[in-house]
Amino acid sequence: MAYAVEMVNIVKRYPETGVLANNKVSLSLPKGKILALAGENGAGKSTLMKILYGLELPDEGSIAVNGEGVKIDSPLVANKLGIGMVHQHLMLIDQFSVSENVTLGQEVTKGLRLSHRQRDAEVTALIERHNFPLKAEERVGELTLGQKQQVEILKMLYRNVELLILDEPTALLAEQEVDALFATLRELVVKGVSIILITHKLREIKVISDYLTIMRGGEVVGSYKTAEIDEEEISRLMVGRTLAFKTDKSSYQGEREEVLRLEGITLNAKGAKRPLLNNVSFSAFRGEVLGFAGVGGNGLGELESLLGGFVKPSEGHVFYNGEDITGYSPRQLRHSGLAYVPSNRLTRGSASQASLAHNLIATKVAQFTKGGLLQRRKITAYSNKVLADYAIKGGSDAAVGSLSGGNIQKLILAREIEHLHDYIILSQPTWGLDVESSLSVYNKMLDLKRRGVALLLISSNLDEVLALSDRVAVFYGGEIVALLEGEALKGATKETLGAYMLGLKGGGVSGT
């Protein structure tokens, strides 16, 4: 069998932390097939792929591409070998257009000049060939996350990659977008591209991959043909034991009190014809999970920013326990009781150069100050306790940037839950988390709910929204097109939500 790539006995140790990220890891992928690389957070998947893409150098081991031994010491070398990677955190220039991003580094020139027209034409052709809902001239900053990811894939296609690495590509996509992505991947495989998909979503592994390599604790625990292994076995191998997936919607016993209310919130964008949020009203109650579903670009991102105080509404009011808090800054909201887990954990949710301890206290540094001075012993004690309570791997003095994505999310969750007063906004709380960590987040959420906290859950993971929410508001075009609760919600499936999310079904707002 001809292999697109073979990695043999790869060893990678990080001397700063002493972490053995890859311990004699081997992996191989036949040409024109899809390999799923599965494992928990910190299992070493990303490190292995960074080595393959030339972002990290292995301490030991060898790599062969198309049967030939190679040394990949930079992404440029990887590109020359036909290897392309789409990162979990997208690497695009927001100010540039789609076609500018796609051709970046491979600019289309006519003599010495850049040829914009030819560039746009080439990229448009590429977009049409793969049926992406994009325009070559659009500015990337105005795209949804799903679309941005498509731009990343286009970038790779433009470079004629033969081996495409995707790092958790479905993490932020809506159900329908995932289907579209998979269709694209299948089409690429037909054209001879080999694909490695980093993921820990069991269903996706089954649906899309031909082969499966499972990692745990920096080692490979097994490589399989996907057809020959079932989901339970995969999950057992990933976490080392079988996990229950069901979460019970346990209830809160107290009174149904309103905590947060939005009234007729409208958000106009400069130069846009349609408002980003249009006359949005809802209430969040104590001991209740209010779920929000919507395809990217339909207002959920704006809702998140509005609730966090980053944008101010053009019209309408926000009430917190009866008090008008419309237009409060993040600082004022923090004082009045906001706890908020943002979807963008690196740019908004943490300071990667600062220590874990300092990230944990940044929202309430006043509590750790005496006479204007930081109480360092108190900070360390608090941080050590929180890190232990939430099973976060890392020392109080370590930089947040040295943690894995999953651990960073756990840290943010821990900080916000500790900060919590009576409501919390969770946006994509389990994005990039493995099964076990997600489950612990769900349990935390249900625990908060029992304690009478109002939870607002914005998530593109519809399984999660359906499993946890007591009510679900579906957004389409900046409006709430459906508010499902009670029996209607019980009967709802992902397909039902999907129909509302795509604007196929409207109305049905029961109002609150």
Place this chain on the structure above:
Amino acid sequence: MERKIDLPLILVIILLALLAVVISVFLLSGDPLRTLHYFFLGPLKGRYYIGNFLNSMGVLIFGALGFSIAMQGGSFNLGGEGQIYGGAFVATIATFGLARLGVVAPPLALLAGALFSGLIAALSGFLKLRWGTNELITTFLISYALVLVVNYLVGGPFLDPTTNLIATRKIAPQFQLAKILEPSNLSTGLIYALLAVVVVNFYLNRSRRGFELKMVGFNPQFALYSGIRVGWYTLWPMFLSGAFYGLAGGISIFGTYHATVKEFSSGMGWNALAVALIARYRPWAIVPAALFFAYLEAGSRNAMLHSDVTFEIISIVQAVIFFFITSALLKKRGGRHG
């Protein structure tokens, strides 16, 4: 938790800088061995030279603290040249009016200079806050203009006609800092500089304000989200930065020059910036970095006096340091992705 000191890297850069000295001396000097002898050993030959060499450290420390504080808060202050010169001038003028106040007069005059330069730098912070102008550009441009304005004032309205220098009147003896190592220029200014290092380090690492300032520097979006007053920390580090530059100027006058001489501080701002870069903006590291840079500076001056090279040799060394440090920093930043 913070930018870690990368000792081997710094050593490599120092070696490269020294290598640049040796190479340029061989290229530029008719008697390279004699030049090198004076370059490397000149600064250490006796009290006078050692004192002068250590004296220039003080100004470098104040200036480097100025640049570093802004950097720690996520802002650039490239206005060191003008802010040192302007601060020196204002402190000088202030002594003329304050002489009657006795013991409190010297610190008040220094503070006046610091306040002036602080406000000049904060103006750039304000422009950034209000209109999003890039402080890197505005600090530089304002500083450039400020140098010309002070040149005019020193050479015109405040010119002391009794000397042949283009300079202001001398400050009164009560303002002059005590000498430590006569006959050299070394004054208590160096001690104040070392005290300033302790204070700034304490402020950045122990105080709540310092914590917030650094958070804004690390990630302003995160700081905003956490409820830190990001707007205030666009102004405040710039003000502090300018104030330290202003102190650098004032201390130079009170300790060494005793009058604002036209363009006496030319190049000090950039040298201080080089020191801050070597130290990666950490207060403690500024002390050895300033020592190193002051030594090179004194070496160039000695080589120039006793041999046939020009003072520009220090500019070559500075350029080498800028080049390697910035490229090392950029590489680090690029490598963190993925």
